[in-house]
Amino acid sequence: MQIQKPKGTYDLTPKEAFQRTYLENFIRKVFDNYNYREIRTPTFENTKLFKRSIGEETDIVSKEMYTFNDDEFTLKPEMTAPVIRAYIENRMFNDAPLQKLYYISNMYRRERPQAGRYREFSQFGAESIGSADVTADAEMIFLADAILKGLGLKNYKIRLNTIGTIAERSVFIDALKAYLSDFSAELSNDSKRRLEKNPLRILDTKDPKDLRILENAPVLTDFLNDSTKVQFEKLLSILKELSDRIHVDSRLVRGFDYYTSTTFEFVTDTIGAQNALLGGGRYDMLAEQLGAGQTPAIGFAAGMERIEMALKAESVDIPKETEIMLYICSAGESPRERVLEIINKLRAEGIKCETDFLGRSVKSQMKDANRMNAKYVIVLGEDEINNDTAELKRMSDGNTQKISGLKQIINYLKNED
Numbered sequence: 001m002q003i004q005k006p007k008g009t010y011d012l013t014p015k016e017a018f019q020r021t022y023l024e025n026f027i028r029k030v031f032d033n034y035n036y037r038e039i040r041t042p043t044f045e046n047t048k049l050f051k052r053s054i055g056e057e058t059d060i061v062s063k064e065m066y067t068f069n070d071d072e073f074t075l076k077p078e079m080t081a082p083v084i085r086a087y088i089e090n091r092m093f094n095d096a097p098l099q100k101l102y103y104i105s106n107m108y109r110r111e112r113p114q115a116g117r118y119r120e121f122s123q124f125g126a127e128s129i130g131s132a133d134v135t136a137d138a139e140m141i142f143l144a145d146a147i148l149k150g151l152g153l154k155n156y157k158i159r160l161n162t163i164g165t166i167a168e169r170s171v172f173i174d175a176l177k178a179y180l181s182d183f184s185a186e187l188s189n190d191s192k193r194r195l196e197k198n199p200l201r202i203l204d205t206k207d208p209k210d211l212r213i214l215e216n217a218p219v220l221t222d223f224l225n226d227s228t229k230v231q232f233e234k235l236l237s238i239l240k241e242l243s244d245r246i247h248v249d250s251r252l253v254r255g256f257d258y259y260t261s262t263t264f265e266f267v268t269d270t271i272g273a274q275n276a277l278l279g280g281g282r283y284d285m286l287a288e289q290l291g292a293g294q295t296p297a298i299g300f301a302a303g304m305e306r307i308e309m310a311l312k313a314e315s316v317d318i319p320k321e322t323e324i325m326l327y328i329c330s331a332g333e334s335p336r337e338r339v340l341e342i343i344n345k346l347r348a349e350g351i352k353c354e355t356d357f358l359g360r361s362v363k364s365q366m367k368d369a370n371r372m373n374a375k376y377v378i379v380l381g382e383d384e385i386n387n388d389t390a391e392l393k394r395m396s397d398g399n400t401q402k403i404s405g406l407k408q409i410i411n412y413l414k415n416e417d
């Protein structure tokens with residue numbers, strides 16, 4: 001039987017890969033503009049890194065990690081923990097008090113595949129490490145917004161919340177647990193399981209019955225101290241130019257243990273059930289938990305595939321592959337080697353050109369040139385090569401002109417760029 005790609009993975013054929021690279025380049029430019037610098041980390045990490053940072057009872061760690069049999073290493077399911085690990089290991093805090101880092105990389109989660117949910121997927125994201133100031137939260141959200149907006153997306157909302165400090169949250173969790181325990185028989189199986197292990201995540205439920213029970217549940221906001229509330233209000237006021245998009249949502253808790261205070265998600269209703277284009281938040285305790293001094297930080301990550309789906313849903317045009325400037329057909333057997341010499345010279349001048357490698361007739365070479373959308377074509381036979389002349393044909397209107405000498409062709413085509 002023919003071997004197929006693993007479940008939850010995908011290929012990018014050249015046309016798709018070209019568009020992906022275009023998006024990546026655009027995103028890199030925005031990161032650079034905001035003075036975020038790229039960081040790259042290994043594809044796999046020590047399993048303990050994820051257990052300790054994401055949390056043992058989260059979905060990712062409890063059931064979605066690709067861990068090798070020896071149980072020591074895991075393919076990275078996300079980048080925040082690896083970035084902080086690298087930040088500490090490379091003592092990057094010595095270089096500057098604030099490190100603004102970005103990444104574009106593949107992640108791995110053994111999830112049930114569906115539209116917008118893969119087992120190998122690409123994330124781009126940013127981490128701003130070192131500032132507890134609310135302006136750093138705002139910059140992160142402005143950055144995420146600038147990327148989505150810059151790409152041409154319009155239909156998305158920003159869900160924003162604060163989940164407070166660990167102390168504030170733990171009082172809330174106790175109250176939530178006490179309330180939900182009275183309904184434990186009626187909760188969905190997922191929520192029943194979470195009630196013991198990770199009750200906060202029940203707030204994320206999509207089960208209608210759970211949602212009804214939650215209507216009268218304690219609300220996290222009521223458990224926050226004044227200082228947390230003041231910070232959040234300050235954040236909202238800095239983000240005022242995004243206020244049309246922002247929806248404060250006290251249910252937004254996100255699926256990682258490392259979050260503190262600000263959490264956010266950019267969601268869209270154009271791509272189906274997996275509607276989060278990106279998610280992030282503050283994680284002020286993580287670096288300390290992994291062995292650094294006190295290091296507040298905030299970041300986000302976005303799913304590239306979901307962004308692509310949203311661009312398609314909103315009919316945003318992404319540039320197509322760049323066209324071939326010149327296709328050289330060879331008429332006859334002997335010119336072919338000379339043609340290769342000539343296109344080498346043209347390519348050395350930065351002119352994108354192509355020729356035939358299959359020994360086809362001039363007619364089928366012309367067809368090939370058409371299929372490739374070549375802008376110009378020349379046909380070289382013995383005579384043309386010996387006389388160093390060529391007839392340059394513009395494919396858009398069939399207009400031809402005689403050109404003598406390779407230099408002249410080069411000059412002409414260079415001016416066309």
Ligand code: HAM
Pocket residue numbers: 077078079080109111116117118119121122123125126127276277278279280281282283298299300301302303304305306
């Ligand atoms: P996350 O919410 O797990 O957060 O992932 C961020 C984004 O990655 C999601 O909003 C979604 O677009 C995409 N994504 C997640 N899982 C999949 C999947 N299986 N298939 C396709 N796309 C997916 C994080 O990963 C955090 N590290 C974000 C962060 C950075 N927080 C602070 N800094």
